[in-house]
Amino acid sequence: MTDYARLLKENGLKATFQRMSILEVADKHGHISVEDIYDEVIKVHPSISLATIYKNIILMVEKMVLVEVPIAGKKPKYELAKSDHIHLVCTECGEVEDKPCISTTDKVFLALTSQEHFKINRRQVNLYGVCEGCQSLVS
Amino acid sequence: MTDYARLLKENGLKATFQRMSILEVADKHGHISVEDIYDEVIKVHPSISLATIYKNIILMVEKMVLVEVPIAGKKPKYELAKSDHIHLVCTECGEVEDKPCISTTDKVFLALTSQEHFKINRRQVNLYGVCEGCQSLVS
DNA sequence: GTATTTGCAAATGATTTGCAGTGCT
DNA sequence: AGCACTGCAAATCATTTGCAAATAC
Numbered sequence: 001m002t003d004y005a006r007l008l009k010e011n012g013l014k015a016t017f018q019r020m021s022i023l024e025v026a027d028k029h030g031h032i033s034v035e036d037i038y039d040e041v042i043k044v045h046p047s048i049s050l051a052t053i054y055k056n057i058i059l060m061v062e063k064m065v066l067v068e069v070p071i072a073g074k075k076p077k078y079e080l081a082k083s084d085h086i087h088l089v090c091t092e093c094g095e096v097e098d099k100p101c102i103s104t105t106d107k108v109f110l111a112l113t114s115q116e117h118f119k120i121n122r123r124q125v126n127l128y129g130v131c132e133g134c135q136s137l138v139s
Numbered sequence: 140m141t142d143y144a145r146l147l148k149e150n151g152l153k154a155t156f157q158r159m160s161i162l163e164v165a166d167k168h169g170h171i172s173v174e175d176i177y178d179e180v181i182k183v184h185p186s187i188s189l190a191t192i193y194k195n196i197i198l199m200v201e202k203m204v205l206v207e208v209p210i211a212g213k214k215p216k217y218e219l220a221k222s223d224h225i226h227l228v229c230t231e232c233g234e235v236e237d238k239p240c241i242s243t244t245d246k247v248f249l250a251l252t253s254q255e256h257f258k259i260n261r262r263q264v265n266l267y268g269v270c271e272g273c274q275s276l277v278s
Numbered sequence: 279g280t281a282t283t284t285g286c287a288a289a290t291g292a293t294t295t296g297c298a299g300t301g302c303t
Numbered sequence: 304a305g306c307a308c309t310g311c312a313a314a315t316c317a318t319t320t321g322c323a324a325a326t327a328c
Contacts, residue, residue, distance in 0.1 A: 014302080016308065034292090049310045054293060056308095061212070070209035072263060073200070075292090088257050097257075108247045109266065118227050118236075120268040124211060127248065129259040153327055155283065173317090188285045193318060195283095214317090 011063040018048055019056050023065070023080065031069055031077040031087075031096040069096065071126065086125040092134035150202040158195050160184055162204070162219065170208055170216040170226075170235040208235065210265065225264040231273035 004023040005015035013019065018041070025040040026032055032040075038053050057078060060066040069077045071089055077096060084105075088097040109123060143162040144154035152158065157180070164179040165171055171179075177192050196217060199205040208216045210228055216235060223244075227236040248262060 014307070016301095018309075047310075050292095051294075051311080052309055058294095068211045070211050070215070072207045072209050072215075072261075076209070076211075088259075090257075091260065102247070104243070104247050108241070108243050117271040117274065118229075118266075118268050119274060120227075120266045121230065122211075122267040124265045124267065126263045127257075127259045128261040128263065129257050132256040135256065135258060153282065155327075157284075186285075189317095190286080190319075191284055197319095 007065060011060075011065050013059065013063060013065070017045060018052055019060070021045055021048070022053065022056055022060070026066060026078055027080050030098065031079045033075045033077050035075070037078070069124070069126075071096070072128065084123065086127060088131065089126050089128045090131035090134055091128050092130050092137075095131060097131065146204060150199075150204050152198065152202060152204070156184060157187055157191055158199070160187070161192065161195055161199070165205060165217055166219050169237065170218045172214045172216050174214070176217070208263070208265075210235070211267065223262065225266060227270065228265050228267045229270035229273055230267050231269050231276075234270060236270065 002020065004020040004027075007023065008015045008019055021041045021044055022037055025037050029036070029040070034050075034053060034057060037057070038048075038050050041048055041053065057066060061068055061078070064081055066078045067081050069079055069087060071077060074094065084101045085098045086101060086105075088099055090096075109120070140148075140154075141159065143159040143166075146162065147154045147158055160180045160183060161176055164176050168175070168179070173189075173192060173196060176196070177187075177189050180187055180192065196205060200207055200217070203220055205217045206220050208218055208226060210216060213233065223240045224237045225240060225244075227238055229235075248259070
């Protein structure tokens with residue numbers, strides 16, 4: 001059984017070929033939109049329908065196998081659920097890089113909300129800018 | 140001339156009643172969706188069209204008078220451009236609260252990206268959780 | 279007066295839904 | 304057999320566009 005199959009079953013979902021393909025594509029690309037998932041999956045499973053992609057993304061986000069990454073001015077992207085990290089979003093090419101959180105990050109978030117009676121479940125940090133590759137193209 | 144009129148003109152936009160109404164509503168509500176802006180503005184300007192709302196939001200975001208706040212699993216909201224802050228997003232009632240950044244926030248973001256050759260222009264921090272009001276309802 | 283902006287209605291695009299058929303278990 | 308999942312096509316919903324009339328400056 002593949003890792004993807006295990007991941008799905010652990011979360012109460014049947015391990016269909018379609019679902020595993022979505023996870024594989026998301027894993028390989030890191031962050032990917034619905035349309036791009038479709039374009040990739042259809043290469044290995046030509047009969048898949050866009051509706052199936054949508055249904056499964058919704059389901060896997062509910063089960064927290066996938067995570068939605070909302071991006072200002074763009075369609076959201078999806079990534080495999082993984083440990084806390086921040087996103088570097090390039091406004092030129094649209095690519096998203098992950099950057100692990102450092103130890104002080106937690107302290108800062110705690111400090112920011114310690115006086116609040118707000119119970120935090122999930123954090124989401126996007127830093128928008130220009131990636132190394134695009135900087136060299138512009139300059 | 141109202142503050143909204145001045146804000147628009149400073150950014151090269153004509154101060155139409157429609158635009159000022161949008162800014163006023165965004166200001167009053169803090170964070171608001173396109174549909175909710177429409178529902179509010181139509182009360183004071185019954186003939187406004189949804190297309191006008193869309194066109195102006197796009198324009199004002201381009202001119203950086205408004206800022207889009209993308210939210211996981213929801214339609215984006217819009218707020219007046221203002222100094223850096225983070226968003227506390229309540230996943231129960233959907234409300235968004237602002238929280239000012241503290242001095243160490245800058246240092247943390249710097250530390251996170253100092254080794255990167257990534258030029259940051261804008262940051263966007265959402266913390267998802269349950270607000271005080273909703274906590275008391277659930278418990 | 280002129281360029282911009284508006285409101286309408288139609289077009290487009292994205293997402294969701296219903297359902298019959300398929301494939302597991 | 305029974306239930307969940309898929310693919311298709313249609314339905315819905317959100318956003319954008321084109322254009323004639325109205326408005327800001």
